Amino acid sequence: MPLTPIKIFILICGFCSRFHAIEYPPVQTQNEVLHGSDVSLRCDVPLLSESSTLHWETDREETSNTTLMYNNSAYIILHTVDERNEGKYYCRLMKNRTVQTVRIHTLNVISHSYNAKNKNDTIYRQSSSNSDVLLICKSSKKYDSLKWTWEQRPNSLIDLIAVEKGKEVQLKGPIKPGRRSSTTYNSQALIFHISPVNFNYSGTYRCITNIGIYTTTVLRTIRVSVEPPDGVLRNQSVVLTCELSEVNDSVTLVWLRMEGNRGVLVKQQITTEKNNTLRFTVNLSSYETDPLRWQCAVFTENTLRALAPVTISLTSSTTNAPSISTETTTVKKHAAHKHGRHTLACVLTLFTGILLGALLYYCYRKRKSKCYSVHSDRQESEPVYINISQMRNNRERSNTLGNRENSPEIYRNIRRNRYGKPNVNIRDETPGTSESVTYATIYFNKSKFQT
Template identity: 75%
Template sequence: MLSQAYPPIQTVQTQSKVQHGSDVSLRCDVPLLSKSSTLHWEKDGEQTPNTTLMYNNSAYILLHTVDERSEGEYYCRLMKDGRVQTVSIHTLNVTSHSHGNRKSQIIYRQSSSNSDVSLICKSTKRYQNWKWTWESSSNSQTDLIAVENGGEVQIKGPIKPGRGSSTTYNSQAFIFHISPVNFNYSGTYRCITETTIYTTTILRTIRVSVEPPDGVSRSHSVVLTCEVSEVTDSVTLVWLRMEGNRGVLVKQQIMTKKINMLRLKVNLSSYETDWQCAVFTENTLRALAPITINLTSSNTNAPTESSAVTNQVINKQANTTLSCVLTLFTGILLGALLYYCYRKRMSVHSDPQESEPVYINISQMRDDRVERSSTPENREKSPEIYRNIRRNRYGKGNMNKRDETPVTSDSVTYATIYFNKSRFQT
């Protein structure tokens, strides 16, 4: 059985020597990159943690502030159908010092809260004095930090040194660290000794933004803006829609003349969330500035299965809560009504005005009855009653023992009679 023949692996080798503290961009090209193919960078057989990008059948890698740890072999591998098709090997050598007064270097940094830049002076010679200066596009040269033999670093401003900056004197190294990088920090930075300008670094800053900034929905328009602080050579500004680490070109702008600020805007017709603004100079990737679009909850056209289940649970809980509230409210009303009826009933029975004592002189009433009966007219009308009264009064006849007491002005008998006024009210 014949084994399947595979084409030989194509290998390309290059090497370069770069200055300590500079930025390095490596590029690997293939004729055609299909969707089933992968193209990636490795360092010494391991995946690199640095920024990578796949764009236009090319794989890019950015190395910021290289030092001795950055040295080694970088492999660009094209994988297709599980086999290696192409290998590009780039050997990187880094100088032990950063002597660059003969030529200035340009670096790019995104203006963001997590970006930083380290400006390094590292020499094989010893110097008594070091200082870093900054010259912006609109101002004259300003001292930032300085140190003299045997002393501590003096902070002069206006850019405050970061945690990676030098704090004491070192005759062979002086570092100025900036963190975070603001957009207005662009300009020319110089490391100066007592005799010469040791290094010159030109910093260009990049800023990306989205409008509206607090989240958008699919029914609203979105505008992405990418800005470069200054352009002095040929620069290409590109907006890429990211699909993993693969960039899809959406819009680009090429500037070949000097300009204070380069700006590129794009109105989105699709609402993918991951975007990057890329800066190229002569087909070399110089910077990547990512941005993420935050979509609000009203973006989805139809609820997903999980969101539908969640909504059902929320609605069920809301109905249960409403039933409990209505039941509690009804119980409170019923209790209040019963309490009102109870108080009303008690007020009727316990009102002191409903039953007041009435004191009557029983003896006086009896005498009045006798006197009225003793008139001649009453005698004629009721002779029998008159005789009974006289007989009872003078002890002739049966008499209740309670009435045996002779009636005088000092012997008065009182009785208390209670009656309900409500029965007599109309």
């Protein structure tokens, strides 16, 4: 029976669907973890298109823990697991409105925190105000004494919290315990809660019983920052910095630009050397500052250990400026604002100068008027002695010419009477002869006197 084109198409579709089913078979894994430890799960697919999503779910609901999609993989981190985290975790791929289960992970939590393999349990925490660490020392046996110690650097052992049978809990050391720390004696469990986590809290924490070391937890802290810190223009370049404390093994730091839960690689750094603090920076150009959400991811052996998010904040003047032309307009507005402020300052300075000049001129006139008044009073209060004979000759000369304006100038002493009229008193002490000189005192009203 010959194959028609329709049959060939049906066979190809069936083969592709069968191949698709074989390509993504559900993989089942199972893992046992200690009580209080961190668990990182990973799910991979060969190719993840932009329209498809990959996420983790549990038996009860979609998990609300840390989730990241990066390089065709979905990651999830479970912090400080306990019995509530037990169960099945499903990694599911949604593509073309169909859902396919890619991986099934069964998680079993051991009731105690004792590590039989005597390995250090390393956890990572971001240094921030809402980050915390719960150090749980839980055993199946009873002990007379329990305590948590902290060794920030070699040979620097410090007791943080201790309890003995029949005694109250003793708080020691520089780290203030959080609200979930133990407050009463329990022969099988001792909890030390750190909240918030500071960057310098990294180090080795040990739970020690009256027999010896029970469990060891190594804390690595991570912090991120953005420069400038007070907000940037939309098209301004910025610097992102990621710091990791106490690097002792192979670690990969990655800066991711976030598009929803999907991370896009921008820069990564792999280090195998021992460092007290690993510093990893990335310089972002103007077009890369448009996405505001970024994350610094820490990987060890392809396992996601920590995520530290950072958000680039924009200044309010350029929040609605998505393009370069709009940015140029904003710059012009800033220039106009600056010019306007300069003009206003000049006007205020000029106005202040005018007021100051007017005040100085007023004070000068007032002082001059006062001085003139004092001088006039002084002249008016002094008696003046004149030659009577000379005054007669001048009067006769003025009568001859018929002009009163040519009368001699007379120095007078002014005294007002009670009616405001001048008083002229002349007293001759010697007979009036041509050679004799007579002295007189004249009082007159200056306002009504006419020469």
